[in-house]
C-alpha cells in the first residue's frame with residue numbers, strides 16, 4: 455500500500471504511477487441476449503420449480519449445477535445454449551490467438567442462481583474453477599446493485615486478507631440490465647453493491663471452461679512433456695555437446 459508522508463513523496467508517487475501507465479487491461483464483455491420480461495418470467499418459473507423441489511425434498515438428490523436440470527426446462531436449456539454460443543463467438547472473434555490454441559469451444563462447468571433481497575450485497579470474490587465467468591440478469595430493477603470488478607494488480611493485501619486500498623487498483627462498475635449477459639476472465643475479482651431497489655435482484659451465473667482438442671498435434675497435454683520426462687533416466691551429460 456502506498457503511504458505518502460510528504461508532498462515530495464506524493465509527487466514521486468504520481469510520477470511513478472504515470473510512468474507505469476497503469477490502466478485497465480482485462481476484457482469485459484456485455485451482450486444483450488434479446489430476451490424480454492415475459493421470457494425472463496418464464497425462466498424464473500422454471501428456476502423456482504427447481505428450488506422448490508430441492509427444498510421440499512421432492513428432488514432427493516439435487517445436482518450441483520443448475521445446468522443439470524436444463525433438459526427438463528425449455529427456457530433454461532435455451533439460455534444454456536445461448537450463453538455458450540455468445541461467449542464462444544465473442545472470444546474467438548476478439549482474441550484471434552485462441553484459434554491457435556486448439557480450443558474447440560466452451561462448455562459450462564457449473565451454473566447457479568443468485569437471489570439478493572433489498573439491502574443484501576455480495577462480497578468480493580473470484581471464480582477460480584473457470585476460464586470465463588458469466589452472469590445473466592434475469593431480474594434487475596433500478597438501483598439493485600452494480601457489479602464491481604477490480605483490476606487485479608495489487609488488489610489484494612494478502613497479509614491482511616482484504617482489499618489492499620492500493621492506488622493501483624482499478625474498480626469498474628457495471629449496471630445490471632435485465633436480459634443482458636456480462637462475462638469476463640475468471641481471475642477478475644468482483645462483488646455486488648447492496649440492493650437498494652425494493653425488489654429481488656436475480657442473476658444466473660455460470661463458470662465456463664474451454665474445450666481443448668486433445669488430438670491436435672500442438673495441444674499441450676501430458677504427452678507433450680513425455681519426452682522430457684524420459685530424460686530423468688535417459689539424459690546423459692554428453693548429450694549437451696551434441697546440441
Ligand SMILES: [Fe+2]
Nearest residue numbers: 579581644659
Ligand atoms: Fe461472481
